[in-house]
Amino acid sequence: MSNLIEIVDSLENKISKLLHKHELLRKKNKELEEIIQENKSREAHLQNQLESFSQENQTLKSANAILGSNEYKRETKLKINSLIREIDQCIVQLSE
DSSP, rough: HHHHHHHHHHHHHHHHHHHHHHHHHHHHHHHHHHHHHHHHHHHHHHHHHHHHHHHHHHHHHHHHHHTTTTTHHHHHHHHHHHHHHHHHHHHHHHOO
């Protein structure tokens, strides 16, 4: 009988330790999920910034070419031609 009580006590002790570890892991998991959310938010913000900077860079390249730089003239000409085609399409749609 004494042996059975020791086994039960040992099991209770092990279960208690497991429950405690489980609670610690749940807390750690929650913290990590919050960090993941923060990182996702930060990533989205940085992605938006990158797109904004990319657009600004393209605009500056075009402005530089218009001001006389030979470096980006081809790109600027292609962009202007593309814009002219879009305007022509709009005029055709308006005239229909």
